[in-house]
Amino acid sequence: MKYPEVVKVKQRFPSGKIENIEKHLTEELKHQLPAVQKGASIAITVGSRGISNRVSIVKTVVDYLKGQGAAPFIIGAMGSHGGGTPEGQMDVLESLGFTEKAIGCPVRTSATVVEVGTTDIGFTLYCDKMAWESDGIIVMNRVKLHTSFRGPNESGLLKMITVGLGKAKGANQLHRQGPPNMSKTVQEVGRGMIDTGKILAGIGIVENSFDETAHLEVIHPQSILERERELLLLSKEYFPRIPIEQLDLLIVKKMGKNYSGTGMDTNVLGRTKIFGVPEPQTPSFKRIGVLDLDDSSHGNATGIGLADLTTERLFQKIDRQKTYLNCLTSTYVQRAMIPMVLDSEQELVNTAIDSLAVEDPTALRVAIIENTLDLETLYLSHNLIEEAGEQIDVMSDSEPIAFTEDGELNYFLGSAGGH
Numbered sequence: 001m002k003y004p005e006v007v008k009v010k011q012r013f014p015s016g017k018i019e020n021i022e023k024h025l026t027e028e029l030k031h032q033l034p035a036v037q038k039g040a041s042i043a044i045t046v047g048s049r050g051i052s053n054r055v056s057i058v059k060t061v062v063d064y065l066k067g068q069g070a071a072p073f074i075i076g077a078m079g080s081h082g083g084g085t086p087e088g089q090m091d092v093l094e095s096l097g098f099t100e101k102a103i104g105c106p107v108r109t110s111a112t113v114v115e116v117g118t119t120d121i122g123f124t125l126y127c128d129k130m131a132w133e134s135d136g137i138i139v140m141n142r143v144k145l146h147t148s149f150r151g152p153n154e155s156g157l158l159k160m161i162t163v164g165l166g167k168a169k170g171a172n173q174l175h176r177q178g179p180p181n182m183s184k185t186v187q188e189v190g191r192g193m194i195d196t197g198k199i200l201a202g203i204g205i206v207e208n209s210f211d212e213t214a215h216l217e218v219i220h221p222q223s224i225l226e227r228e229r230e231l232l233l234l235s236k237e238y239f240p241r242i243p244i245e246q247l248d249l250l251i252v253k254k255m256g257k258n259y260s261g262t263g264m265d266t267n268v269l270g271r272t273k274i275f276g277v278p279e280p281q282t283p284s285f286k287r288i289g290v291l292d293l294d295d296s297s298h299g300n301a302t303g304i305g306l307a308d309l310t311t312e313r314l315f316q317k318i319d320r321q322k323t324y325l326n327c328l329t330s331t332y333v334q335r336a337m338i339p340m341v342l343d344s345e346q347e348l349v350n351t352a353i354d355s356l357a358v359e360d361p362t363a364l365r366v367a368i369i370e371n372t373l374d375l376e377t378l379y380l381s382h383n384l385i386e387e388a389g390e391q392i393d394v395m396s397d398s399e400p401i402a403f404t405e406d407g408e409l410n411y412f413l414g415s416a417g418g419h
Contacts, residue, residue, distance in 0.1 A: 006379040007379065008378075011243055016208055018213045021056050033064075036068050041072075047078045048257055053212075057213075058074065072105045075108055076092070083322045087109075093107055094107075116198075118192075124169075136198060137199050141156055143204050147265055148274060150179075151182070157203075157219070161194075162190055175329065194225075202218070204231050214234075242283060242369065242375060246285075247284075248364040252290040254294045259294070261302075263301060287356065288306065289348045293317045293318070311345060312342065345409045
């Protein structure tokens with residue numbers, strides 16, 4: 001089979017990052033965090049996402065609180081991820097580097113929530129039992145576009161309150177509202193929890209297109225709703241995308257919960273797979289093939305249904321219980337559907353090309369990416385270079401897509417993700 005020629009390129013993204021995380025965050029805590037009593041137990045929410053500098057950020061908060069005489073602890077706040085079990089969520093936290101030895105405080109997980117109230121329009125306020133029994137909660141999360149809904153508040157501190165602290169029950173309550181109402185729901189539930197007085201502060205993180213910490217801010221509880229909206233707008237300026245909106249074939253080397261809540265970011269793929277919700281007009285990719293599941297996803301292949309083709313290797317890594325629980329909690333069961341499974345990466349590419357039924361495969365519009373989070377460096381078919389224009393710098397000569405003797409993609413000058 002004849003293959004398109006591809007070129008390694010590097011995208012030009014907005015830069016800007018915080019150089020000294022510890023110093024910056026310590027100053028924020030000094031000026032924005034209310035005084036805590038000596039001996040006060042303080043719960044710090046930690047989710048399942050691969051946030052950059054996560055260990056450094058959390059350890060800085062822990063060290064500061066300990067310096068004030070408080071007794072901080074980490075609470076696993078990730079909805080139904082990790083199979084929804086304390087053991088599964090502890091495995092996720094440990095894989096992200098959150099251990100008592102590394103952080104300097106206890107790390108706790110639980111599946112038990114308590115009902116702590118209701119909102120004016122009838123939503124139940126759920127909270128992790130151990131967090132609720134603490135003397136105060138610090139809510140921490142990255143603020144970014146959500147993969148399922150749009151609104152002034154999307155993925156961030158309010159969602160961490162609603163789903164992270166609310167566990168599976170909180171997640172179920174949110175997702176039952178459907179995408180058109182989810183932003184309003186996180187606002188309502190988040191505001192209700194804040195009004196209980198249990199939330200001491202929020203810590204909002206915005207990352208740039210290189211997955212570096214661009215903004216880090218300690219926020220007063222009553223300012224979280226409005227300030228998060230401003231941080232969401234900032235995050236949109238940094239959001240990385242593939243520089244071409246129309247492709248015949250997108251090859252994603254790895255998917256996983258560490259890259260996106262949906263395994264592959266729906267904003268990058270241009271697919272949501274939510275029944276009754278129209279797909280975005282752009283970007284538009286005719287075929288999507290995903291090659292592997294990152295080990296740190298612990299078998300959770302949520303989002304595999306976003307692809308058209310996958311490999312036997314990825315298929316064998318799927319933990320159906322974890323994947324199904326995650327998709328049932330969100331109600332988006334299409335995201336757990338298995339695409340065509342091929343024996344090798346070469347067979348996947350051949351099948352994708354055959355399915356497109358074109359006379360000249362070398363003219364196909366193709367991109368190869370490491371994952372949907374790391375998009376600085378990627379491969380584009382040579383016929384797209386002029387279209388991408390000043391957004392990219394060319395890093396290699398043009399060569400046909402090649403494979404090893406075992407049928408694995410040959411990435412020429414190294415990983416497409418730049419790792």
